[in-house]
Amino acid sequence: MAKERILVVDDEDDILELITFNLSREGYKVFTADNGEKAIKIAKSEIPDMIILDLMLPGIDGLEVARVLKSRDNTKAIPIIMLSAKGDESDIVSGLELGADDYVTKPFSPKILIARIRAVLRRKSDEISDENTPLHVHAFIIDPQRREVMVDENPVELTYTEFEVLHFLAKRPGWVFTRSQIVDAAKGDNYAVTDRSVDVQIVGLRKKLGDSGKFIETVRGVGYRFRERS
């Protein structure tokens, strides 16, 4: 297995060092940057396999860095994990909508961070999924061709929107999606509704899924996610 190359962006030296130490120990090759400009420069020249990006940066802030990277063809595919202070939900939401892959709130434990990195890299590597093949996740079989969901061998009747939402979430277990991303996925972009309507769909889904409803997790202040581990 080739060692993945990871760019870490943070303006605090201790954090940079902490992360670098832990990632190196795990066998990753680490690049660092302590401000947004350097981050963008290194990302463009090195094209790392992943970027750990602090949102709070002097000068160009993290969101802006993410925006720039996601708008360039050669860097847009690089997965980004955001670091943010606890409570900055709005930044997290913006980041996710820009296309960031996950986030970790400070203060964090290196273990958590590494687990997230692994999860994101793994997801990226098997993202070759065909829009129409049945999706097997946990006890679920979600079949877009039949528009039918089986949970533990039992068929579950879902409405159009419920199906779309479940399928969307289940395609990427572990990913957090904002309500507006969910609406976009289910109804197409620019479909104007209140965010809260997503909540109602989620409630309905959980009810119909019964015990397995617990696989749809609420991420307070951010959105929803399909559970990754059983």
Place this chain on the structure above:
Amino acid sequence: MAKERILVVDDEDDILELITFNLSREGYKVFTADNGEKAIKIAKSEIPDMIILDLMLPGIDGLEVARVLKSRDNTKAIPIIMLSAKGDESDIVSGLELGADDYVTKPFSPKILIARIRAVLRRKSDEISDENTPLHVHAFIIDPQRREVMVDENPVELTYTEFEVLHFLAKRPGWVFTRSQIVDAAKGDNYAVTDRSVDVQIVGLRKKLGDSGKFIETVRGVGYRFRERS
């Protein structure tokens, strides 16, 4: 849907296990063989729906196995996907010339392999489903040659379009089709009509089919489907 039966041939235990695990999870019934002789024996006795065949085998090698299977009447129709180390292009070419259906180079991701398997099986089943053989589903017998439908032994008179629609839906029980897919199937692509006209055909069909009309199901917000389970 009957679970397809797949024979996996490889001499490395880990690979065998990896593939078996993933295929089982997808609902396939898996047989295994760790050398060419066993592979041929099992293929002859079980007549699986597909064979995943490593080309690099001790004793009788994969190409030879393929040659043997393709030369016997009762096994020649079994589709074969070859596994080969990267770079063995010449073997791959020989294999394809022998009649193998596809190949995957090692190392491979289970997702890729499964996608290929699906594609090959799909192709095969399309070939088999002869456009003209009578279709036997539930209490229906749909005979494209005579353009005649029997329900519970009783003939039902259908108009041209009604017949096309029913036949199209019944060919793939359980699959949902949009109105425009149905129109395309019945009248050829690019035939311009309102989606609503499909509804009317459906209504007519249900009426003529009487009690069995319930096998044509409405999938709200999507289209129609022929019921799979009775």
Place this chain on the structure above:
DNA sequence: CTTCTTTACAGGAATCTTTCCCGAAAGTCA
């Protein structure tokens, strides 16, 4: 002219959205 197909439309059912209330979780201040 007869038969089949398509369009039009009203009625009604299913689904989706909004709204509001409550309780739980997180933040704040002492």
Place this chain on the structure above:
DNA sequence: TGACTTTCGGGAAAGATTCCTGTAAAGAAG
């Protein structure tokens, strides 16, 4: 740490909307 405040999501129910059914009639095809 504990009580108070604020924020956010769950749940229920009313309202709005979308979608399907079935009939009627116009339009094509033979």
